[in-house]
Amino acid sequence: MTVNRRTFLRAGMAAATTALAAGAGLLSPGRVLAAWPEQAFMARSLDDALAAMNLGGARASSEVTVEAPDIAENGAVVSVTVTTRLPEVESITVLVPKNTMPLISSYGFGPRTEGFITGRIKMRETSDVIGVVKAGGRLYMAKKPVKVTLGGCGG
């Protein structure tokens, strides 16, 4: 054997710690600043983006509200607010299915943070804006159609 005992033990410990943390859900985005999920942000379809964020299968729910203007004159700046009264909010994610890259932003919540987030997003064309909430380990979603008169992603 060329592997010395100390190295072997250390490697084993590290693997066990990682497995424990993952099992306890500590590595989910929001609790820890995980590496930026490049695959999700570069995904070109809504389904791919949701899958890459582990948000596939969210059910439409009246517990989630997406507020955005009915008509956005300037697609470069569209104000979007997502709210929910659900307890134990872990994350809120904003997507625009018709944008080149549908994933806009994802917010990880601490235990004291309320289910409320406002931001401004770019929209290439008329589309729904989707809000996905992860709360208590479950996924919920809502959407709001926004008519865009001047796209905000081009030159």
Added chain:
Amino acid sequence: MAKKKMKIRAWMEDDRANVKAIIFHPMETGQRKDKATGKPIPPHYITEVTCTHNGDTVLTCLWGPGVSKNPFMSFRFRGARKGDTIRIAWVDNKGNTGEGETKIR
């Protein structure tokens, strides 16, 4: 400071703190072309933002190029008092960083 990179306001409303912030950043998608030269403008956008209250993380943001130029954000949390410190720190895809802080009013 030559150019202000962030504006933050935080205030108590009943028992919760409201935070609003604007970070001054171009948020280039990488899909636009320079109209004069026709060359693509390289992507340059904030990827992660961390918001802490007295050192405890209350919100982490993962952003992509779809977030508007000079991003605005607003959120609320409980368990704060007047005079507490809110700090917001960001990093972009080029490795640039910025931060700002304010006291809750």
